[in-house]
Amino acid sequence: MSMQEIYRSSVQTWESDQMGHMNVQFYLDKAQAGLATLGHYIGLGPRLLKEKGWVLTARDHHVRFLREQRPGAPFFIRGGVVEAHADHFVIYEEMVNTVSNDVAATFRAEAVLVEGATRKPLSFPKEAIAKAEEVKTEIPAHGAFRxxxxxxxxxxxxxxxxxxxxxxxxxxxxxxxxxxxxxxxxxxxxxxxxxxxxxxxxxxxxxxxxxxxxxxxxxxxxxxxxxxxxxxxxxxxxxxxxxxxxxxxxxxxxxxxxxxxxxxxxxxxxxxxxxxxxxxxxxxxxxxxxxxxxxxxxxxxxxxx
Incomplete structure (x- = not known):
């Protein structure tokens, strides 16, 4: 696999819920931030997206929570492109605890390119499809549907x-x-x-x-x-x-x-x-x-x- 690091941070107290661990909504928040960085690796960085009025987002998400993350836990996210099609990319990301190196959560997303103002679907540029080969990866067993x-x-x-x-x-x-x-x-x-x-x-x-x-x-x-x-x-x-x-x-x-x-x-x-x-x-x-x-x-x- 050729996953790139695309996010690094830690769990904040205000991101935790009644169970004492990071709430599910913040996992998706951080996965979206990771997707933005992955966009940079395939030639769809924030400056280009802003200039064109485009948005890189998900139309389908699958998330597995493997280990709870409590306030103060340091982590990073790595990810890559599993499939690159004209109308969507299949993206894989995983959240990893910085100290233990255990995978805490996995994310499979069908990412799409849309017009920001209307959300009209767009085709991915040929250059992005080509650059996706540089960050090609596979979904490991721990990231599969269960x-x-x-x-x-x-x-x-x-x-x-x-x-x-x-x-x-x-x-x-x-x-x-x-x-x-x-x-x-x-x-x-x-x-x-x-x-x-x-x-x-x-x-x-x-x-x-x-x-x-x-x-x-x-x-x-x-x-x-x-x-x-x-x-x-x-x-x-x-x-x-x-x-x-x-x-x-x-x-x-x-x-x-x-x-x-x-x-x-x-x-x-x-x-x-x-x-x-x-x-x-x-x-x-x-x-x-x-x-x-x-x-x-x-x-x-x-x-x-």
Missing amino acids: GLKMTPPRAAPTLAEAEKSGMIRTYMGEVMPDWCDAHGYMTKRHFMGVVSDSIPNLLAQTRGDDRSANTKTGGAALEYRFVYRGKPKEGDLLTLRSGLKTVTDKTYTWCHWLFDTETGEAIATAEAVAIALDLEARKSIPIPPEMKAQLEKLVIEGLGV
């Missing part, structure tokens, strides 16, 4: 379809100015942020849990897939519907469908594999039998990303 599958995205659902299926409302809110990039569009971090912020409400409505009152057990995501379908802008109203797809002895998989509240059109669809977490031992635990029985009653057939 609990989720790399299937073609389903047809975009509608809000009416989500409500008919029995999915529950877990988030409602406005796209805030500081959620957006220079062109006024919501960044990938905040797609994940909306889902992350919804989880306490999801658990409250499905299991009666209040995370603020439980300091011994919690949960953690092992794997996410996001398919970005819409282009929410500052001031747009969003609503999230969530439902349970599968349950096993150790994991459960949630589906999240994000919609424009006014139009009912899909903004994004996502799946997440999660585990129960012992917050004192910092280890995963089997799903308690009574919790599993309760979760199995919540499974909705036909959910997907």
Whole structure:
């Protein structure tokens, strides 16, 4: 593999959540920063993008969380190009702890080039496709799909379809100015942020849990897939519907469908594999039998990303 270092920093206290580790939205934030640097390596650096009015972004993300990262942890991200096509690049990145050299998280992205103002898709310049050979890499076993599958995205659902299926409302809110990039569009971090912020409400409505009152057990995501379908802008109203797809002895998989509240059109669809977490031992635990029985009653057939 020929991965390049594309980001280096550390986990900040304000990036941590109720579980005491870096929140999932900041993983995507740092992966996007790494993608910007990788763009430099293929001839699509920030000055050229700004001059042309272009944006390098992702249309599909797969993320695996292999080791939790707590406040103060130093890390770097390395990455490269797996495939280079005229309409999209397949990008691989991995976050590595600076001291242990353990891989903490992996990211597979289908990256696209778009007009910043309209988000109209563009073809990659031939020069970028050629330069991608200089940072060519492969996806290692630890970055491959595991609990989720790399299937073609389903047809975009509608809000009416989500409500008919029995999915529950877990988030409602406005796209805030500081959620957006220079062109006024919501960044990938905040797609994940909306889902992350919804989880306490999801658990409250499905299991009666209040995370603020439980300091011994919690949960953690092992794997996410996001398919970005819409282009929410500052001031747009969003609503999230969530439902349970599968349950096993150790994991459960949630589906999240994000919609424009006014139009009912899909903004994004996502799946997440999660585990129960012992917050004192910092280890995963089997799903308690009574919790599993309760979760199995919540499974909705036909959910997907």
